[in-house]
Amino acid sequence: MKARVTVYPRKEILDPQGKAIQSALARVGFRSVREVRAGKSFELDLGVDDAQQAGDLLAAMCEKLLANTVVEDYEIELLAADAS
Amino acid sequence: MKARVTVYPRKEILDPQGKAIQSALARVGFRSVREVRAGKSFELDLGVDDAQQAGDLLAAMCEKLLANTVVEDYEIELLAADAS
Amino acid sequence: MSAPAEAVVDAKRAAEMGLSGEEYERLTGLLGRTPSLTELGITSALWSEHCSYKSSKVHLKNFPTSGAHVLQGPGENAGVVDVGHGWVAVFKMESHNHPSFIEPYQGAATGVGGILRDVFTMGARPIALLDSLRFGELDAPRMRSLIDGVVRGIGTYGNCVGIPTVGGETGFHRSYNGNILVNAFALGIARRERIFKARAAGVGNPILYAGSRTGRDGIHGATMASDSFDAESEKKRPTVQVGDPFTEKVLLEACLEAMRTGAIVAIQDMGAAGLTSSTFEMASRGGVGFRLDLDRVPLREPGLSAYEIMLSESQERMVIVAQRGKQEAVTRVFQRWGLEVATIGEVTAGGRAEIRRGGRIEAAMAIAPLTDQAPVYHRPAAPPADLARRQAPPEVPVPDDPGAALARLLATPELASKEWVWRQYDHTVRTSTVVGPGGDAAVLLLKGTPTGLALTSDVNPVYCGLDPRAGGRQAVAEAVRNLACVGAEPVGLTDCLNFGNPENPEIMWQLRECVLGMAEACRALAVPVVSGNVSLYNETEGRSILPTPTVAMVGVVPDLGDTPEAHFVRAGDRVILLGEDRDEHGGSAYLRWLHGIEQGRPPAVDLDAEGRLARLLRALTGQSLLHAAHDLSEGGLAVALAEATFGARVGARVAVPLGAAALFSESQARALIACSPAHADRVLEHAQRAGVPAREIGETGGDRLEIAFDGGRLEAEVAALHRTWSRALPEALGL
Amino acid sequence: MRCGVVVFPGSNCDHDVYHVLKHVLDQEVRFLWHDEPRLHGSELVVLPGGWSYGDYLRGGALAALSPVMGAVREHAERGGLVLGICNGFQVLTEAKLLPGALRPNRGQRFECRDVYLRVERADTPFTREYAAGQVLRMPIAHGEGNYEHFPYELDRLERDRLVALRYVAPDGALADEWNVNGSARAIAGLANAGGNVFGLMPHPERCAEEVLGNSDGLALFAGAVRGAAQLAGAGR
């Protein structure tokens, strides 16, 4: 089973990286952009087939490692079952 | 209009970050994981309403700034229209 | 990717890989048959300019390569010189120009990775990096992002491995618009008796592979083959290598630890041409053969062909010849550091290479003809037809407002502070950095001794373009001068010869003349060349870069107690100008940046005068007579004075019997020094005895820089000039 | 008195810290391997700077889960002294031994330069040799040193007096331009409530010898060594 995890700074926390990207975009001409949030994305091949189990595994990984929950939120998406 | 851009290292390119995360996950007990790819995720409030226009804008931003197409691939998703 | 394995091998394919018709014939002659694709790939890599030095070899012979301190000259992965107290310094510089232009971040990062491996492969612990960078005009396409990417790439890699980047150069010229230069230098130290070499020996000894897995990255990077098999396969094969500095750090620790097991016979990193050059070169140096079973090479993805495995330039990999029966000790070390290690072959007798993949022999060839007996070319060299016009004495406009001219010069990217660059580099890790970036030469403490190692890198490509012989001399002389300013005596240099297409006689002439100029200066100033690198074909669309023979020099400061600063440190010191001004403006920053003139003969380089000046500076520092010493280079006296006021914001008031334009003359063999009034007479006496013209020109103090010259006065607030100078680069970059 | 310096595979300031403890302060020091949950009797444990496991994810994230950190946590809970420098500070926050998080610098670039620090608390073992309000000069070298926490948590840190060092101008005044990484409340160093766990982004080991032109950092180690010796003497 494949999955995608997205990790973003929590809303209450400043996101200087997003800001920097927004102003860089503006500098090269993309001036309409109102906001940018910058985060991380992970694509995982979980090696398990059960969706329930996959979800549990992902949540545990996020809590333990992929996100720093003091300042970051995460989101989990299960992708279409692995073809292989 | 809001959108999400996901940027990943191209398949054939070494992804040290993904590799490191995979081995770290294994070390803390998540041994089933077969592969991890690590990328970046950007959430943008584009400031335009038209989906076509938004798509063009995003592609241009990726080519120009958000992704380094020599070593990275990107993916664009338009999110539900902005409530504001 | 099965296509290559079945591909037809003929002269056309060979040409695609960069072998000339003659070279292909030479190969078939050697083999007595048509080569396999793998054999062709191996040969084209080994006979590439990068690995074989076929165009430059005849000229490199002119360098003096031995000396009292030299333990290892060119020919190994890095040069080795004795720096006293039982320590040796191991150093080398290498270019990563082409990859950095394609992908600046990874290109520059892997450049740092490669040069570090060249140093720790010799058993030395790297302790410092320098980076010599040349960029184009800021408004040239991609230039700002190239600069940003290169600086980030160097920073990220060196910072993560934990080696301080303590100096370098950053220059700008339109000739680099389509071909930037990234030259990285690394220096390591080792106990004298602990040096390792890459000389395979011992029939039956196992060949180990350690480090990252092999992928399809950068295949054939060394041959710079323009065309490949077909557009499709080219797309599939990324030419960009990605560095993994964490793996490098671990590899470094593991290698140094494994060397202490006593079970390593020879070791070499896989650099350009990867497994091919490392195995063939090690065998060639040792006069032995080897057998490889490529099925045992750790791969990143299955299905790589023999051709691909032999030519991959995946990063962070090493080849080791271990003592038979003792390889376990080596293996254990790598495993403890979490690295993969595999036995991939063994040393054989008879000087032949035999390479298998999937049970099939993919290559079977004699080694020496491919390495020692690689083709050597005496390429035609001729000066450009318009040389006389280029060297015609330029019209030198006299500045009506020298103060404004100074401010404008200090705001050019060329002369602006490079702090924006080096602040992104960790230059204090390892707690040995006594003088970091920002001065004339960096100084590192050799821990446990009173001694310091001084490092600098220098070249003036504009001078080299106008008169390559003089430019070559000047690069070496300036490096010696920068070392002398911190009291260091040079012990050796490494270089990176960056030039255009050697098949163009003008370029060959530049190369030959630069080398001859460097060699003259090396002899006159007693600095041996112990390692180096040649980077040719630096051209885009027929336009080649300025000749850029970068010099990186290492010196020894016997006692660190005495190091003067490169800037004024206190008010009330006497300012003394050493050397002679000859009002020379050919190729000067003043003419080039303020008047768009790039013409004339560059300043004459009087090597005897340089030698006398350097000896004097070392003598003065050795006796603790100086508070400050700073040499004059680009921008001449006015710029040197301004720079000297910036470090501690200590102003100066001086008077010189020079015209306004002469304030910006770039005559060589000059330096500014400052000393307490009590020492001034002794300093002047020393200078006189040393045969160095010296005159007291004023004193330090206040918050202004005032220069009285013939017919006027230049006055500026130090704080304002400093602001201009320190903000110019980030502002020009739009940051 | 025994000191231990933790070595992660990507630590690169381990030797620098070792050098100061051993050769400048003449202490007994040993390296502690990341993969072993043992401190070998170390009374002062230092987590040095570097890129512990490459830290491509977040500085210190993986290191916080390493075997040695279990032992460090126990040591800290028993009141033992733990010092985290730069990456070590990141490890301590990731391990929740100190509050908050260290995020990428405001300017999105690695910064290597001297900064000025004001000593806010002189009553921890690590700052006891300094005077409250004293201004120190110290080098930094990091890309992720921007201290962050929720506003109410920051208030609590202040109330509990956990802030030990702040980025200031050379004259000791708070100034945004001298808060080079953009840290909330200009926080450069923190202690836990007991004062026995201490983390800071600047590198005191890089300014602990006059030959390097600055020895402002030496007293931090000297204080820690004395503090640890006293704890040991008290028969903890």
Ligand SMILES: Nc1ncnc2c1ncn2[C@@H]1O[C@H](COP(=O)(O)OP(=O)(O)O)[C@@H](O)[C@H]1O
């Ligand atoms: N790319 C760089 N990396 C590190 N340090 C640099 C870089 N470019 C310039 N510097 C530093 O800036 C200072 C000024 O450089 P430069 O003008 O080339 O000196 P000089 O004229 O004395 O050779 C030197 O200390 C040099 O080490």
Ligand SMILES: [Mg+2]
């Ligand atoms: Mg200089």
